[in-house]
Amino acid sequence: MTDIKHLKCLSAVKSMKAVHPLTPAAFPGNHCPMHTALSLGARIKGVSTLVIGTSECGYYSRNIPIASPYAEYGLHWTYILDSKEVVFGFREGIIDAIRAMNAAGAKIILLVATCVPELIGEDIESICYEIQPQIKARLLHIPLGNFKCGSYQPGYWKTLMKLGMVTEKADIKTETVNILGRSALEDHIPMPEIISVLKQQKVPLRFLSPDSSLEDFVSAGDAKISISLSPFMNPLAKYLTKEHDVPFISLHDAYSINKINEAYTVLENHLELKIVRYMKDLKTEADMLHKKAALHLNDTNYIMANTGALQPLPLSVYFSELGMSPIMIHMEEYYPSDVQWSETLLDKDKNPIICLMLNEHADKTIIKSLCPDVVIGDWGGRSEEKPSTVQIMDFYGQVGYERTISLLNRITNILSAPKEGEGHGII
Amino acid sequence: MGLYKTTPPFSGRMGALWCLSGIADSAVVEYGCMGHMAYGRTFLNRMGVLGGKLYSTHIGETDIAMGDTSRLTKVIRQVSETEGIKTIFLLPSSVPEITGIDLNAIAQELSPQFPDSSLIPLSVGGFDMCGHKGTELTLLHLAKVLSKDIARTQSLTFNIIGSCADMYNFLPDAAEIERLVSNTFSANLLCAMTSGTHVSEIETMGGAHFNLVIRREGEAAAKYLKERYGTPYLMARPYGIDGTLDWLTQLEDEFKLQANKEFIRQEYKRTVEQIKVMQTVLSRFLRAHKDESKLTLAGHADVISGIARYGKSAFGFDKTICFSDCTCMNSQDTRYTTDEIKLELAKDGKGFLMGSGELLRMGKRKPNLQIASPDNLWHHAYEPPLVGYRGAVHLATVWANEIMQRD
Numbered sequence: 001m002t003d004i005k006h007l008k009c010l011s012a013v014k015s016m017k018a019v020h021p022l023t024p025a026a027f028p029g030n031h032c033p034m035h036t037a038l039s040l041g042a043r044i045k046g047v048s049t050l051v052i053g054t055s056e057c058g059y060y061s062r063n064i065p066i067a068s069p070y071a072e073y074g075l076h077w078t079y080i081l082d083s084k085e086v087v088f089g090f091r092e093g094i095i096d097a098i099r100a101m102n103a104a105g106a107k108i109i110l111l112v113a114t115c116v117p118e119l120i121g122e123d124i125e126s127i128c129y130e131i132q133p134q135i136k137a138r139l140l141h142i143p144l145g146n147f148k149c150g151s152y153q154p155g156y157w158k159t160l161m162k163l164g165m166v167t168e169k170a171d172i173k174t175e176t177v178n179i180l181g182r183s184a185l186e187d188h189i190p191m192p193e194i195i196s197v198l199k200q201q202k203v204p205l206r207f208l209s210p211d212s213s214l215e216d217f218v219s220a221g222d223a224k225i226s227i228s229l230s231p232f233m234n235p236l237a238k239y240l241t242k243e244h245d246v247p248f249i250s251l252h253d254a255y256s257i258n259k260i261n262e263a264y265t266v267l268e269n270h271l272e273l274k275i276v277r278y279m280k281d282l283k284t285e286a287d288m289l290h291k292k293a294a295l296h297l298n299d300t301n302y303i304m305a306n307t308g309a310l311q312p313l314p315l316s317v318y319f320s321e322l323g324m325s326p327i328m329i330h331m332e333e334y335y336p337s338d339v340q341w342s343e344t345l346l347d348k349d350k351n352p353i354i355c356l357m358l359n360e361h362a363d364k365t366i367i368k369s370l371c372p373d374v375v376i377g378d379w380g381g382r383s384e385e386k387p388s389t390v391q392i393m394d395f396y397g398q399v400g401y402e403r404t405i406s407l408l409n410r411i412t413n414i415l416s417a418p419k420e421g422e423g424h425g426i427i
Numbered sequence: 428m429g430l431y432k433t434t435p436p437f438s439g440r441m442g443a444l445w446c447l448s449g450i451a452d453s454a455v456v457e458y459g460c461m462g463h464m465a466y467g468r469t470f471l472n473r474m475g476v477l478g479g480k481l482y483s484t485h486i487g488e489t490d491i492a493m494g495d496t497s498r499l500t501k502v503i504r505q506v507s508e509t510e511g512i513k514t515i516f517l518l519p520s521s522v523p524e525i526t527g528i529d530l531n532a533i534a535q536e537l538s539p540q541f542p543d544s545s546l547i548p549l550s551v552g553g554f555d556m557c558g559h560k561g562t563e564l565t566l567l568h569l570a571k572v573l574s575k576d577i578a579r580t581q582s583l584t585f586n587i588i589g590s591c592a593d594m595y596n597f598l599p600d601a602a603e604i605e606r607l608v609s610n611t612f613s614a615n616l617l618c619a620m621t622s623g624t625h626v627s628e629i630e631t632m633g634g635a636h637f638n639l640v641i642r643r644e645g646e647a648a649a650k651y652l653k654e655r656y657g658t659p660y661l662m663a664r665p666y667g668i669d670g671t672l673d674w675l676t677q678l679e680d681e682f683k684l685q686a687n688k689e690f691i692r693q694e695y696k697r698t699v700e701q702i703k704v705m706q707t708v709l710s711r712f713l714r715a716h717k718d719e720s721k722l723t724l725a726g727h728a729d730v731i732s733g734i735a736r737y738g739k740s741a742f743g744f745d746k747t748i749c750f751s752d753c754t755c756m757n758s759q760d761t762r763y764t765t766d767e768i769k770l771e772l773a774k775d776g777k778g779f780l781m782g783s784g785e786l787l788r789m790g791k792r793k794p795n796l797q798i799a800s801p802d803n804l805w806h807h808a809y810e811p812p813l814v815g816y817r818g819a820v821h822l823a824t825v826w827a828n829e830i831m832q833r834d
Contacts, residue, residue, distance in 0.1 A: 017487065024501035025456070025482040025510075028469075032462020054521040054554065055428070055438035060466035062434040063803040066788065080428035080435045083554040086525060097430040115460050115522050119491070146460035147486050147522060358461065358485070362505060 004353065004366060007328075010342055013354045016150045016334045022355040023362035030332065030358065032146035034114045036155030038064045038076075039210075041110045044163070046214030048074035048106035048137070050097060052090075052124070053114030055080055070211075075106050081116055089122050095131055102135040108166060108214060110159065111141045118145030138166060150356050151332035156232035160208075163217045164239040170222035176204045177271070178223040178246065180237055181230030182397045183211040192229065192399045194251065194264070197278045203271065208236070220246070225270050227251055229399055231311040231335055251399035253311055253337070255318035257287050260401055282401035289408045290322070296412055298323030303372040305330050305357055305379035308393040313341035315376075316352070318404075320345060326352035327370050330377070374415060388414045428554075432766045434785055434801050436753060437593065440518065442561025443551040445471065445592040446569075447516050449478040449621040450629065454512040458499050458528065459520020461485040474592045475806045477623065479516075482506060491526055496533055503537060507544040514573075514626045517548040524553065547572055559753045562591055563644035566620060570648040573629040574655070580634040583614040583684070586652075588638055588660070589645030590622040594727060595783070595799045596806075596813050597622050603812035604639060604665070611675050611691055612684045620648070623808070637661070637682040641814075642729045643756075664729050667737030668698050668819045698816040702741075705827035710743045712830050720745035721778030725764045725786055726799030728756035734781065734798065734813070737822060744779070752783070752799055779829055793832065795825050 008018050034057060041049040042065045049065075051057050058078035065076035079097045081090055094111075101109055113124055128139040140162040144155055177198060182191075184207040198205060206216055206223060220226075221244035228237045228250045237248035247270065249263045261276070261283065268275040276283075302324055304312050314337075316326050326345075329352045331338075345351075357363045360380030367379060372387050382389040390410050395403055428435065437445075447455050448471045457464045464483035471481070484498040499517070506512050517530045530548035538546055549568060551561040566588060585608060590601040601623070605616045617635045618628035633652065638660035640649045649660035661681050665674035672695060679686045713720040722744040724731035728751040735747035750764040750772075757763050764772075764782075772780060773789035780792050784802020787794055794804065798813060811821040 017489070021485065023505060024484070024498060025505045026461040026464065026485050027480065027482050028465045029461030029483050029485060031465050032460060035462065035466070055435055055558075056441060056463055056466065056521065058431060058435040059437050059441065059801065060470055062785065062801065066785070066803050075432070078431045078435055080431060081554060082428040085428075086554050093429055100430060116525060119522055119525055146462045147488055147491060152462075362509065 004355075007353050007355050009351045010329070010354050011346055011351050013331075013334065013342070014339075016331075019150055019331050019334065019354050019356050021358050022330075022366055023359050025362065026358040027361065030151040032114070033144040033149060033152050033155030033158070034112050034146070035061060035064070036152040037110065037112050037142055037144055037159040038155075039068075040156060040159050041112070042068040042071055042074070042076055043210035044212055044214060044217070045070045045073040046107050047110060047163075048101060048108060049076050049110045049112055050101060051078045051112045051114065052094065052117045053078075053081065054116055057114045075101055075104055077101060086116060086120060089120070090117070091122065091127060094122075094124065094127060098131055098137070098139065099135065102137040106137040108138040108140065110162065111139060113141065113143050113145075115145045115147055118143055118148070140165060149333070153232065153333035157235045157335075160233060160236040161239055164220070164236045164243070166214065166217050167221045167240065167244060168218055169244065170219070172222065173224055174204070174222045175271075176206050176223045178220050178226035178240070178248075179205050179207045179209075180226050180228045180233035180248070181209055181252065183207055183209045185211045186397065189394060189397050190402075192251075192397070193279065193282060193402050194227070194267075194275070194400055197275055198273075200278075201273050203273070208233070220244070225249065225267065227267070229397055230309055231333075231337075232309070234335065234337060250337075253314035253341075254399070255315060255404050255407070256321055257283060257290055257401070257404070260286075260404065279401060282405070286401040286404050286408075289405055289412075293408045293412050294322045296416060299325070300373045300415060301325045301327050302374045302376050303328045303367055303370060303379075303387075305367070305375050305377035306393070307377040309396040310392060311335060311338070311341075313338050313345065316350065317341055317344050317348075320348045320350050326350055327372050328353040328355060328367075330355055330357040332356065374411070390414050433769050433789070434783075437558030439551040439553060439556030439558060439561030439564070440520070440524075441467065442558035442563075442591075442593060443549050443565040444481075444518060445474075445476075445558075446562050446565040446621050447479060447518070447549070448476045448481060448592060449590075450514075450569075450624055450626060451478045452512065452626045453479040453514040453516060454506045454510070455479055455481050455516045455518055456499070456502050456506060457481070457483045457518045457520050458496070458530065459483065459486055459522050463520040470801075471592055473803075473805050474800070475598055475808055476592050478621070480506075480510070480512060483520075486522060491522065494526070494528075496528060499533060500537060500540075503541060503544070503546065507541045513544045515544055515546050517546060519550075521554075557753055557755055558593060559644050559755060562589075562593060563647055566591075566645050566648040567651055569620065569629055570632070570651050573626065574633045574652065575630045577631055577634045579636065580617070583612060584617045584635045585614050586617050586632045586635045586638045586658075587619040588640045588649050589642035590619045592622070593800055594642065594730070595797060596810060598806075598808035599810045599812040600641070600814045600818070602808065603815035603817050604641065607665070607671070607675065607694075607815050608639065608678070611686050612678070613687065614684075620645070633658070637678070639678075642727065664733050665814050666733030666818065667741055667822075668695065668702070668816065669740065670733060670737055671815050671819065694816045698819055701820045702823040705823045706742060709823070709827050709830060713743050713745065717745065718777050719779070722747045723750075723772060723775075723778055723780045723782075724748070724798065725750040725769070725772065725780075725782035726752055728753070728758070728761055730798055730813070731761070734822065737819065738779075738826070741819075742823070742826065746778075750782075779826060793829070796829065
């Protein structure tokens, strides 16, 4: 089963509706967006959640609040629909549930609506509008039908965008910089250099991510600027720009030396600090590596598999600057910014097949049959010698020249390794 | 249903999926959104289920609007032709339950395209059916559609009915039951429905000499097998030393079997020796601390009643209080574990509490007191059982260690 005629090329993809599974049977497939919305909500101090859906949604998802160190700072309850409510609606039940959570002390309730409430079309938004004046808890409805998307990612960005609605207007801007998409407590991946530079210069940082508190979101409007380190965060960053006049720079999708330099220059000018000069050595190293890699990687074709939290199209645009060509790209979400990235790629004559990889075993056969020089990201053949794999899942939350340097080192090391049975493999 | 502050009860669909998941050489294809199955699969992996392959078709808005079921056809083709799996169970997820997809009709229509595959649809959905009912109906359905007309085996054989992933510790418990029956009666297990079993084993279960039903949800299947193959059955779970001895004696009498008395004597003696000191220490503790002499059990009705009897008779718990995990299993002595009851039990620091991982966590109790799902830990087949002689020793150890918490 290696037929891929059902797939579309990038030029024909304008939303997730046009992104089809590479092979039909999801095994195991992706988590639904409710999972990520809840995992985010449960990890922000002071946020309460109400998952609205079926027993499956309520039962399986209880592991998430259990695993959260901040679960006790909020209420994490479920509202399970019965057969009558599926037919006649659940308006009264959900109003009672909201009142009960309000009475129990919830400060903010994320109403996470799953597939069934979304399908039957109960108007939760208007219920929130109607009941909001009567209760103290702030209600935020997040519609997350799994049938409307290809993966878990809308659970992150839609929740974050909704949380932006609790941000209060600030009359006076402070010197604070919002760091979007990275926790101050995460030590399993290196902290981006730009964060260290800002810390050195005593810039107050506010991290908005899991491990933040509700208060961090409330006060995010007083920031001088936001730095987005994740595609999940860009919708929130844009919202803060629009509603609170907090500009942002997006670093997660900047891979080329020029793009990174531009972003740092904007930041430097905005904060009236010295940033670019602190990055000089890294820039020089990245520049040198880029030139070397471009010579080496020209005409290399690749398949981009599971890149985790890295947005695949901007990464492909950077690879095209190195002369690399994508054969196929796995996309779990089509972000608004992907329109621009897509145009850039098409302008460079790159029109890869776009797909959703949901079955490592079955997808592996097709990936191998397309004979890429290298596979970028996680896939079923990652332990095989050919094609080689470049793992990039651990670049989550990392940005800047240092990420580009690591990326270039990994790819060139892999592709310059001795050919034919002499040491291909993953690093 | 309504509002839940703790884990809500599992659904009929979940009961069906968990039941089917233990059958190797088979596949479950769930028609619906993939998050449904991604979650289910994760849960089952954690429970230690090794069996069928679990696939999802995923569906999009267009499929729902247009009533397009071509994703299902494509997945069946992949599973049947590429993966080579020939027994394929079709399960609806919640969205197709609403849109009214007729899986029976689809299976019928697709069957000619896959002549060497068995497409078996299951209708255990809806939004009101509890998980235990789903388990019951699935066990019955499996007995009906998979078991084949077959002659009684020459050597003594038996089936275990009802060993499914929703029962906490189902794998070790089934292994202990098999060990006891094999050694006592020189009988071989044909099929453990449905833990660690194969399609071929279910097909041959009609050849067994007797069936052991280890939970009430298995009785419908056992009755069907009795009707079709004349196989007698016994519905019971053996807990404690005397409880296990009684159970083995009952098997001997009911099925007119020849028991290996020496094996029983040795097992009994060894178990008594092993728990003796713990029994002395624990019963003395319970006599001295009357306020602690309470054993509260929350879980499957067939599990809690057996453990309660053992605790009371062998260790002298003054009071045993039982709560079932399903409204359909309420009785005079057993109430359903509502949210309020869970919160109350968690708050009550007195006595010995056994229940789900969730309840123990809520009550800040040790995880080895677990006797019910759900929890968030990984499990495997080599954990100590709760049933049988070995289960009796394990329970005694758990309770004896619990004293350390109380001192």
